[in-house]
Amino acid sequence: MHPKISIIIPMYNVEKYLRRCLDSVLNQTFDEWQAICVDDGSPDNSGKIAEEYASRDKRFVVVHKENGGLSDARNAGMPYADGKYIMFLDSDDFIHPQTMEIAYNTIEKNKSDIASFTYDRFYRPQLMVRHVLHMDTDNVVPRGIKKRYNIDKIKTRTVDDVFELATERTHNKTNPNRKWLIKHCQVWKNIYKKSLIKDTPFIKGILFEDFPWWSAIMLKRPRVTVVPLPLYYYIPNFGGIVLSAKQLKIMKSLCAGIKNAYQLYAEKADTEQMKKWQSQFMWWFVNWAFRKLKYLKTDEDIESARAEFIEMNKFGVFNSVPNEWYGLRESIYKFIQGV
Numbered sequence: 001m002h003p004k005i006s007i008i009i010p011m012y013n014v015e016k017y018l019r020r021c022l023d024s025v026l027n028q029t030f031d032e033w034q035a036i037c038v039d040d041g042s043p044d045n046s047g048k049i050a051e052e053y054a055s056r057d058k059r060f061v062v063v064h065k066e067n068g069g070l071s072d073a074r075n076a077g078m079p080y081a082d083g084k085y086i087m088f089l090d091s092d093d094f095i096h097p098q099t100m101e102i103a104y105n106t107i108e109k110n111k112s113d114i115a116s117f118t119y120d121r122f123y124r125p126q127l128m129v130r131h132v133l134h135m136d137t138d139n140v141v142p143r144g145i146k147k148r149y150n151i152d153k154i155k156t157r158t159v160d161d162v163f164e165l166a167t168e169r170t171h172n173k174t175n176p177n178r179k180w181l182i183k184h185c186q187v188w189k190n191i192y193k194k195s196l197i198k199d200t201p202f203i204k205g206i207l208f209e210d211f212p213w214w215s216a217i218m219l220k221r222p223r224v225t226v227v228p229l230p231l232y233y234y235i236p237n238f239g240g241i242v243l244s245a246k247q248l249k250i251m252k253s254l255c256a257g258i259k260n261a262y263q264l265y266a267e268k269a270d271t272e273q274m275k276k277w278q279s280q281f282m283w284w285f286v287n288w289a290f291r292k293l294k295y296l297k298t299d300e301d302i303e304s305a306r307a308e309f310i311e312m313n314k315f316g317v318f319n320s321v322p323n324e325w326y327g328l329r330e331s332i333y334k335f336i337q338g339v
Contacts, residue, residue: 003034003059005100005191006083009091010038010073011046016138017092017235018049024094024233026057030101035060036077037091041067046091071202071209074187078198086197088188096231098149103191105151106227110158113222116182116190119232120144128236142233149229158225162218163276165226168284179228185214185281189232196222203260207253211285215261215277219268247295248304254289255308258282262317275320283325286317290332309336 007025011018025035037060039047047064054060065076074088085107089095099117107115123142130137157180159165166182187210200216202209262282265274290309296302309332312318321329 003083004032004104005030005085005087006034006036006081006194007087007089007100008036008038008074008077008081009089010040010070010077011050011091012040012042012067012070012073013044013046014042014091015045015049018046021089021091021094022050022053022060024097025089026053027097028095028100029098030104033059033100034081034083036080037062038073038077039064040069040073040076041065069205071206072204075201075204078201081194081198084194086192086194087190090188090234092235093188094233096145096147096229096233099231100191102149102151102154102227102229102231106154106156106225107191107193110156110225111223112158112225113193113196113220114162114190114217114224115156115227116224117227117229117231118183118189119186119234120230124234124236131236144230145233154227154229156225156227158223160221160223162222162224163273163280165224166214166218167280169280180226182224182226185210186234187213192217193222196220203257206256207250208257208285209253211254211281212257212261212264215281216264218277219264219273247292248301251289251292251296251305252308254285254292255312258285258289258317259312259315262312262315266316278320279322282317283322283328286312286332287325287328290328290335293335306335306338 009021014021022035022037025033037050037054039050039062047062050060050062054062061080063076063080065073068076085104087100087103103115103117106112120142123140127137127140130140157165162182165180168184197217200213202213265277269277293302293305296305313336318329318332
């Protein structure tokens with residue numbers, strides 16, 4: 001019998017967290033799932049741990065491959081996905097026991113292409129504070145994980161235009177629509193109809209690959225239902241050292257994602273879609289990329305960054321700018337000109 005949900009779990013150097021992640025899948029109140037664990041050439045015991053789970057439960061499928069990065073691992077998992085719906089789970093994170101039950105019920109009930117939930121916004125800051133205070137972060141149990149939801153009483157909101165709710169913009173806490181927003185573009189806080197995403201691979205070799213991928217999915221005008229419940233537990237990156245080379249790689253990845261998505265929208269988006277995407281997403285990522293300049297320490301890195309912005313300018317990325325980003329565009333132009 002085919003599973004209803006296939007959940008793709010890329011793995012690389014996560015033996016410390018992997019059992020917690022896989023146990024959170026095993027402990028779901030919904031049992032018609034398939035977990036595709038993609039061993040991305042991990043040098044630790046991640047692959048062996050996943051094989052151990054697969055030997056006990058046939059719903060776990062383990063795929064071994066050479067290291068290619070997160071995007072490549074997610075792409076490698078797709079051909080093995082037999083479910084009508086797809087979810088993504090990072091292997092150092094975990095999910096609420098009712099995540100699949102709620103996600104499946106919501107997307108089926110509303111005949112949607114995507115059902116979007118959120119992550120626990122108290123758990124991550126709690127871990128960050130404990131890390132700064134040199135306290136244990138590995139054994140902290142989120143308060144909300146014990147909460148049980150009545151499926152019939154969960155309130156949702158459905159829209160046929162994803163741009164009504166999807167945004168990178170920061171909204172005032174008094175905004176009555178705030179809880180319905182699809183904030184940011186992390187791919188792991190949604191369930192997707194497989195037919196919607198199967199032909200849209202992640203860009204291999206870049207960081208923050210979620211942004212161009214989510215931009216491409218939005219362009220397909222999916223029907224989306226929002227479930228404003230914290231069902232995902234996201235573990236922060238505790239790395240605190242800001243290295244120039246690392247920041248340059250981040251900046252280049254952001255620029256690559258911006259160029260890829262901009263080209264796609266220039267070719268396929270209508271005027272209104274392009275305007276909304278630029279305002280709600282693109283300029284936020286342009287700003288993020290530009291802010292990375294302050295971390296670059298060598299002339300070589302700065303010139304490499306300048307080349308990225310010159311290329312984006314040639315693509316036409318900066319041609320249209322909302323009033324709120326006009327100052328940023330002027331700063332970018334000065335940087336391009338070496339002023």
